Amino acid sequence: MTTFDDRERAFEAKFARDEDIAFRVSARRNRLLGHWAAAKMNLTPEETDAYAKAVVQADFEEAGDEDVIRKLLGDLIAAGVEVDDATIRQAIAEKTVEARRQLMESK
Numbered sequence: 001m002t003t004f005d006d007r008e009r010a011f012e013a014k015f016a017r018d019e020d021i022a023f024r025v026s027a028r029r030n031r032l033l034g035h036w037a038a039a040k041m042n043l044t045p046e047e048t049d050a051y052a053k054a055v056v057q058a059d060f061e062e063a064g065d066e067d068v069i070r071k072l073l074g075d076l077i078a079a080g081v082e083v084d085d086a087t088i089r090q091a092i093a094e095k096t097v098e099a100r101r102q103l104m105e106s107k
Contacts, residue, residue, distance in 0.1 A: 024103055027059075028099035029092070029098075030052075030058075030068060031056055033092065033095050034054065036091055037051065055068060068092070069092070
């Protein structure tokens with residue numbers, strides 16, 4: 001029975017580790033998206049940092065990326081930047097890869 005218990009604990013630990021990594025990648029990606037959008041809106045460095053934090057916070061509204069997409073799309077359009085849903089989704093894909101790379105390099 002101990003072998004079964006050990007395997008169960010190992011699977012639980014792996015699941016927790018995978019969830020932690022996914023959360024870190026998502027948060028890093030959202031910060032990168034905030035900086036990307038802030039550059040398009042010509043925000044100051046202080047405004048950029050605050051905006052990046054706001055994008056990270058926006059991700060806690062609902063599961064998935066739709067809350068982040070809505071925030072970015074609404075803010076960019078309000079700032080007079082011509083952008084569409086597909087452009088934001090492409091940026092999400094690019095920033096996800098970059099976030100993973102950064103986390104791997106930091107370990």
